[in-house]
Amino acid sequence: MGPVTSIDDNAFKDNTTINEITIGKQIKSIGKNAFDGCENLKKIIIKSEKLKAGNVGKNAFANGSDEVIVKTLKKKLEAYKKLLKKRGISKNASFES
Structure with missing residues (x-):
């Protein structure tokens, strides 16, 4: 199994338990509504340089x-x-x- 390169649509939708995420260097895309409704998410660390408008949902x-x-x-x-x-x-x- 290789490195994680994407976060699927609705992956963490309405998840109220996560409060911090790190988007690693290998992430190339984030699906639509991936973190929608994560109202306790207070810290996002983005290490990837590969995110663009066309690949963030x-x-x-x-x-x-x-x-x-x-x-x-x-x-x-x-x-x-x-x-x-x-x-x-x-x-x-x-x-x-």
């Missing part, structure tokens, strides 16, 4: 916490900020590298 981060913090690589900070806001992350989310 609609509402992937919708209906989550208003207090979420996203940490990512400095060179991807602005691109991921724009991308995740289009994919439903809270307008109050804070982004840092």
